[in-house]
Amino acid sequence: MPYLRIRFALLAFCWPFACLADNGIYAFVDEQGGISLSNVPDDGRYELMIGPDASTSATTREATSATTLEAPASPGARQRYGSVVEQTAKRFGIDAALLHAVIAVESGYDPNAVSRRGARGLMQLMPETAKRYGVANVLDPADNVRGGAQYLAELLKMFEYDLQLALAAYNAGESAVLKYGKRVPPYRETAAYVVKVVDLYQKYRLPL
Numbered sequence: 001m002p003y004l005r006i007r008f009a010l011l012a013f014c015w016p017f018a019c020l021a022d023n024g025i026y027a028f029v030d031e032q033g034g035i036s037l038s039n040v041p042d043d044g045r046y047e048l049m050i051g052p053d054a055s056t057s058a059t060t061r062e063a064t065s066a067t068t069l070e071a072p073a074s075p076g077a078r079q080r081y082g083s084v085v086e087q088t089a090k091r092f093g094i095d096a097a098l099l100h101a102v103i104a105v106e107s108g109y110d111p112n113a114v115s116r117r118g119a120r121g122l123m124q125l126m127p128e129t130a131k132r133y134g135v136a137n138v139l140d141p142a143d144n145v146r147g148g149a150q151y152l153a154e155l156l157k158m159f160e161y162d163l164q165l166a167l168a169a170y171n172a173g174e175s176a177v178l179k180y181g182k183r184v185p186p187y188r189e190t191a192a193y194v195v196k197v198v199d200l201y202q203k204y205r206l207p208l
Helices: 076-078 082-092 098-105 128-134 139-160 164-173 175-180 188-204
Strands: 008-010 025-029 034-038 047-050
Touching: 034 076, 076 082, 076 098, 082 098, 082 139, 098 164, 098 188, 128 139, 139 164, 164 175, 164 188
Parallel strands: 008 034
Antiparallel strands: 025 034, 025 047
């Protein structure tokens, strides 16, 4: 699997994100399309992305995801779809931990999840995306994960394995990333999405 690049501007910040849970994680998209992160919001552009007061619930967000990092999926949920994720990840050359992270943030491992914008299933595929990748039954876990993984793999290749851009494109669409000159679009929801998926990706790379 090609090396994935993560382009975060690290300010008053430590890794993994969990070490900042008490204070929360603040972020904004800078002029270069990078995501600046901090636990000390000393710039007026910072907004709370992860923390007890973050307002990114499924009822208020503009994009397709159906859950948030504030209620992460249990290890049992990961294990339930472990074989499907592992096989699909291997097929498309993606780290299984990354697929798990996307699923956790998108749907919380609910195969019947439907967003208010019409995205469905574990990886919250929009109808046009499901059609594009030949997903016959969007609520079938294996078919849904296959379509979502294929899309993510193509995004990673399109953006030269820049994980930040690929995730931004998965959330906001590749056209939005291209519109802003291959930078993360200046959307609060997209910045929050990228931060949350990368956080879980780092955690899921560790053994259960």
